[in-house]
Amino acid sequence: MVNTQELTVETTGFCDIVDITDDLREVVKGSGISSGTITVFCPGSTGGLTTIENEPGLQKDLPEFFETIIPSNRRYHHDDTWHDGNGFSHLRSALIGPGITIPFVAGRLTLGTWQQVVFLDFDNKARRRKLVLQLIGE
C-alpha cells in the first residue's frame, strides 16, 4: 500500500528548524498502514531533512555549525547566475539531503525518546513549503 500526502510548513528561513514529528505521527496513525516506512521529501533545493534533539541549546548549535562550514556572508558562484544571494542555502541542502526515510511499526514511528524529525529551511527568506510525505507498507 502506498499513501502520499502533503504537509505545509511556514518557515522563517535562515536555518529555521521546524519540528514536524507530531505531524508525521498523525499522518502515520491516520494512514491505515500499520507497518512500513514514511519518506519525507522537500521538493526544492534549499531545504533539508534530518533528526535532532530539538532543544534550545542545539537550536543555536546547529545554525552556528552551518555558519562555520558554509558561511552565509561569503560570495558564491551561484550569485553569478541568479543574484539572489542564497548560494549557501543550496550547498547546505545538498550536504544534508532533501529527504529522510523512517520506519514505523504498529502505527508508531521508531524514533528515540529525544529524537525529533526536523525540516531545515536554509533559504535566505521566509518560505511556505509543501513537503511530500509518502508511506509504503501493509
Added chain:
Amino acid sequence: MVNTQELTVETTGFCDIVDITDDLREVVKGSGISSGTITVFCPGSTGGLTTIENEPGLQKDLPEFFETIIPSNRRYHHDDTWHDGNGFSHLRSALIGPGITIPFVAGRLTLGTWQQVVFLDFDNKARRRKLVLQLIGE
C-alpha cells in the same frame, strides 16, 4: 511491486556532477508503477547521491566546498593501506551518503522545478559506474 534497474554513467571523477534526473524520469514512466519511491544507490565507496540546482555557479561552488572541508591535496591514513591517493574521495562519499530515496506520484517524481538529482563521483580518476535504481510502489 518492486522493479530494479541499472543506470550506467561515465564520469570524469574529481567531484564530477552527473545530472541523472531525466534518466530517473524515464525509468519511472516505463516501470508500470504509478506511485511509490525510487531509491538510487551507488555500489561503491567513492560516490554520492543528492539533489542540487544544477547550474554553472553551483557546479563550481560544490567542488570548492568539498575542497574546503575534505581537501584532495592532503595525505590520509587510507593511503597507508592502498597507496591510491583517494582518501578524500572515501570521506566525501561517507559524508554525503551512497543513496537517495525520492517519492513519485502518478508517474512523476516529486522534485522541485529547479531541483536535479545528481550523482557525485568523488574518485580521483574517470569511472564507469553502474547505479542501482529500485522502484517500490503500486
Added chain:
Amino acid sequence: MVNTQELTVETTGFCDIVDITDDLREVVKGSGISSGTITVFCPGSTGGLTTIENEPGLQKDLPEFFETIIPSNRRYHHDDTWHDGNGFSHLRSALIGPGITIPFVAGRLTLGTWQQVVFLDFDNKARRRKLVLQLIGE
C-alpha cells in the same frame, strides 16, 4: 511484504565504527523477501548510518575528519541544557543522518565489493544500541 527486526550493537562511543554488513546480509537472507529495500534506522540522536570501505586507514581518517569539522573539545550550547558534554555527538548525527536505505536483489545487498554499511556511534560513552532493520519488498 514488510519485515521489521532489531539489531543490538555494543559500541565504545566516540565515533566508534561498527560494521553491520554481515548482520544485514543474514537478515536479508532469512527474511523471505527476495527483492526490495532494507532501511536501517537508529532510534537516538547521537548515532549515524553510512557506508565506507572499513579498512584501518579510513578507521582513523573518519574520526579525524569529524574532529576537524565538529570538535569534541569545544563547548556547545547543548551543554547549557543537559550538561552531558555531548553536543558534538548530536551535531555529527544530524549531519550524517540517522538512517540508510539499501536495495537488495535476489537476496543480495547491492553493495560494492569494498563497501561496508557502518553504524557510527558519536556519543561520548559506551552504548548498547538497538537499531531498527526494516525490509520492504516481494
